[in-house]
Amino acid sequence: MQQYNFTYNDIHNTICKAAKVIREQDYAPDYLLAIGGGGLIPARIMRTFINRPILTVALSRYSDEIGTAPASTPIKLQWLETDINLAGKKILVVDEVDDERTTLEYTLQHLMETHPDAEFSAFVVHNKKKAKKGKLPEGMKHFFAGEEIEDYWINYAWDAENIDAFAQ
Template identity: 40%
Template sequence: MAEKQHYSYNYIHSLIAASVLNKFDEAPGVIVAISGGGLIPARMLRTLLKARFGVTVPIRVVGLMLYDDDTEEISKDGVQRLQWPTPQEFGASLKSALVVDEVDDTRTTLQYAIEHLRKDLPSVSLGVFVVHDKQKPKRGVLPADVKYLAAAEVEDFWIVYPWDAVDIADHEKKARAQGLA
């Protein structure tokens, strides 16, 4: 894998804003943020969808973890389910849900989320939005009827997001040096 790539908040916001303008025909009924990486993109998306469509989309959080942050490797235990709303918490009249995560790397976590949402919400139309889709073979598979949107396609390198930074000034400096600010 190549060097780590550092993205600034502004860069991420710009990618999501362009996606809302160019890739969304309507707002989903609920945003399902995958905790960890999907929380901040989900919140940005909510603001931008409200500006475009005039509706405030609720956010529900699912806690899933695949990577071990200490080793930067896939967990030997696979996807770990840490938090999951009940079907009632999604809302009785829900028609559509959009799963949001920061990156589609192996697609394993996204597949897990879609499979389990299908079980809990069988009549709800499901979609996926990621900030980055790594251009590499995926382990997971999404059903053909799941609408898939990615703000950007990128090579297979380790992405360092600003919300993972301990020293944000240093992170932003690296992002500017890499042309990703």
Template identity: 40%
Template sequence: MDADKFYVSYNTVHKLVKGLAEKINASGFDPDVIVAIGSGGFIPARMIKTFINRPIYAVGISYYGMDNKHKTHPTKIQWIDEVAEQLKGKKILLIDEVDDTRATLAYCVGELLSYEPEEIAVLVLHNKLKKKDVEFPPEIKRYYPALEIEDMWIKYPWDAIDIDEHTACEAEMLKNINK
């Protein structure tokens, strides 16, 4: 287990998403549609659909080139132009796994605002407690992070080679945190 990494199991993701669904319901936000940012937002978006049952649109945003080198800004690699008209006047729940630099989330928000939705709320599993490269525009009034954590590498279960080892690493990490 790497001590400088934060391990998250599928069970933990499910519990975080369920808690987020409860927060959304308690806040009175009733989205018309979910927009999942790929690839990290796909699984949390599908899980939240279980609790709030809304259609999911998937978008692909890349901050890395084909050579895996960091680019200066995010770019669209897959978008929802075919359904853009359906977003006008709608409430959108935008989902990604982590709010790290915020560049990808803010870029996606900016693109979605061009479709004139009634409201966009942002949901993430983890918000890293660090200075963000960009802030959300003032139109974003609802932000739902499940957990706020220090700035460290997060190991999500969908990136695991050996899921049993990954889950054991999470258990060990939690045991050390709770000492």
């Protein structure tokens, strides 16, 4: 299987360009919401260009303790506190890759159900050009992708065990 290796510099530059596009759309979120774990680093980089507070949720796509059995739907590990008032706020949900779209669909659907008076948009660093199993919920404002890429395996620098050998 073909692979892409993306360095921190690659990701930083992609997010920088995407933030410019987002600002040109005259979109100014009140919060960035990172989907952990893959969206944590991209959200922090996005904050460099769109200086907003970062909220987090965490999901797992695996149902067993060692992370090998895919779950039929993502499993909530951490969710927003109920006392956060998002009414009237614009939230940009951030993740690293839109592969099957199941994580984005699950996250956005639950956010929109629990915070119906907020406006949700999504940003992914990479959107794989392929048919998706999930769909984006109706009522979502924007979908932004830093890059459209082929359906190859992705290696991100933050997953590397040996960072010195990663980019070689």
